[in-house]
Amino acid sequence: MWKTILRRVILMIPQIIILSMFIFALAKAMPGDPFTGLITPNTDPNRIEELREEAGLNDPWPTQYVNWVKKAVKGDFGVSYVKKMPVSRVIADKAVNTIWLSTFALILTYAIALPFGMLAGRYQNSFFDRFVVAYNYISFAVPPFVLSLLMMYAFGYKLAWFPTNGSGTVGIPHGTLEFYVDKFQHIILPAITQALLATAVTIQYLRTEVIDSKGLDYVKTARSKGVPEGKVYTRHIFRNASLPVASTFGYEITGLIGGSIFIETIFGYPGIGKLFIDSLNGRDYSVITALVLILGIATLVGTLLSDIILSIVDPRIRIQ
């Protein structure tokens, strides 16, 4: 299996190179550049041209690409044109926020989806099952921004249980208990929203699998051996029913880094998703390319992870 993993990793290299070229070319093809927005009557056009030249933006894009790659392999993604900070610092800053939010949302997602899916499947056609199915339709159908705004309106303003903006209150010293409580308060509303939106697929998979598995031979065998009904579900059926869920788990981990553009924007939560949109709008090439590259790599790794997880959960699958 290790060989396979290694081979997959090596295969990723050309994929990443192609991806990066693609992204680089597309980013450059966008109209305007980071200095377009700075050209104003009170800035000297010559000064802008000077800055553009210094930044190498007047070179043909293959030259720029090569220069960029030379640095990128050393981990230097340059300086953000808009934020005037090293790209790695800009991304690291926001990544922390996104990872907090996504991890929490992911835990919530499974905390909701696993019991819902299992129980709905087990007690098919019960009232609870119908509730879950209805919930699923709604949460799958509702556009993310609608739910976000509703949640914000209800819990942020009407009930005023949670703060509605940002990732924390300014001025609370790092590391204190107060700091983490404050952070948690800011995360909880967007995290619940994100979780509610994400549960549908998992619930649906689980529920269907459980229903399908109920009548299968191995379940009958377990029952006839006298395995208690509860255990039949938690041990035997769950393991098989969770296969499709496990296969997407790798991607979920990727999603931890990517963040959600909708949720971060609406809740004013400064994470990677928001950074991405802002950078696109600001033509912040250095950030865009670095982000896409990181997300691209994360996706490739996520695919690999999913395969590995699947092979662990399902002994019938062996990576050759």
Place this chain on the structure above:
Amino acid sequence: MQNKDWDKKGEIMMKKKALGFVALAAVLSLGFTACGNKDGADKSTDGGEKTEEAAKFPSMIENEADSLEGGTLKVAMPYDTQFQGVFSYALQEDAYDDMLLQPAEQFLFNTGEDFRYNDTGLAVPEFDTDNNKVIVTLKDDLKWSDGEPLTTDDVIFAYEVVGHKDYTGVRYDDRLGNIEGMEAYHAGEAETISGIKKIDDKVVEITFNEINPSVEYGSGLLQYAMPKHYLKDIPVDKLVESDEIRKNPVTTGPFTIANVKTGESVEYVANEHYFKGKPKLDKMVITVVPNSTVVDELKAKRFDVALDMPSDSFESYKEIEGYQNVGREELYYSYIGFKFGKFDKEKGEAVADPNAKMADKALREAIAYSIDTEQLGEKIYDGLRVPANSVIVPAFADLHDSELEAFKADPEKSKKILEKAGYKDTNDDGFVEDKEGKELVINLAAMSGGASSETVADYFKQSMENIGLKVEYTTGRLIELNSFYDKVLGDTDDVDMYAAAWGVGTDPNPAESFGRTAQFNMMRYTSEDMDKVLKDISSQKAFDEDFSKKAYKDFQALVKKDIPVIPINYNYRISVVNDRVKGYNYSYYVSEEIPNNWFGVSVTEEKTK
């Protein structure tokens, strides 16, 4: 569109801070917004109304209650992106950073009602026009927020940073280059700037190669000092990312920056070293709030002040219980520009093409009379916008020609002008043909992005179609900001006219947007009359007030006569203030006693009402 302020406002603010703030994003959307209401548009009212009702919104709210000692002021800054957090006028590039720095920085020079530098800041400027000199004298006992004395070394240090060859920002320009020896220093050929001479710890003398009236508005004079003792060991190209600028800046204002939550909020505490004494408030927090939720935040009483509210949703915050609105006229006008030619890069000047589609004045004039600018402001902006009569905004009270009549919507007049000039509909398609009888199609470039961009653009199009002109959008639809300026600045053939907005900055001199050699003369309009009047405005003679007034009047009359642009609207900017706040001044002007907009603010109750 977040970071892209095409408008010059952001820039200007940085240069000349007293002005306060401008929301870039908002400006863009402002750029184009007006009304598409057909019915409304047809019922034309008195379009040529004067624009002097400047006191439409008060710039300060009276609050009779007694101030409390101390307290924390919570301020919302509506913005859909995160702020960059560069807390230095020399290094920042964005109006939001500027807004955030305002409580923490005191200008060396404030500006008076005429926008000229005056003596209410940390320093007194003296203009020695005969010798091309400006003498800057610091006031007594000035201190930085860390307690160190502020001297002329700090004043000079700012020039040395901005002029430095490794300087990364955009503040360096040919006006600074106009200081004697600056170019050599900028090129790295000189160690010091020969034209900047320290007389003693209080007095510094700045000599220019050539001086013109713009210097009184701050051209070539930095409005701020930089703490040399604190920053001198950081390489100039690393300053912008240093913690000394981003986390713990040393400043001169009534407050100092105590904590920064990058991109989200800034906490300020009172500065005991402020030259007018410690402010009444203990603390201030400015937080970024998305435009979409700022009204709800206010209704939930989470903020005392909301700065620069989005201007295309005035209705939603017109009346919020417990809050009042303050307003000021922005240094900005929206306009329609006509393309006359192209910019010749070799020659470095605009070259008008006499055969350009819009070269015929009759055509431009007909269009000018087809648009009802008053309806635009009333219908779409609930009166936040008023018709513009001139490209010198009314805020420049001594230069703005209030007598000048704005184009008053009169479609019949437009039609007559067209007919007289020989534009007739020869093929009965409902639209006129050009003078040679060929089909005439005018390409209008309009920008997307604002909530009402489309409505406004449609309104312009419709108004022109009403008088028989066939109009098509460049590219067939509205254009995204970057592409828009690629086209307009790049003089592409598919733009005959464009709708945009222009921030005029605090130096009224219009040379950057009308001069023959100005890249931002996007119309590429040139005329000898214009050359002459712009020369007058920039001449030494214009230090004489009457001469200067006359030159500006001539300029405005010339724009009205030649119609390179049609001024559309001026815009009011609104901030929302809670009833417990006292002394918040939203105007561009500060007084001798309260030389910083935030210094005089206090609260009269413990909690936001």
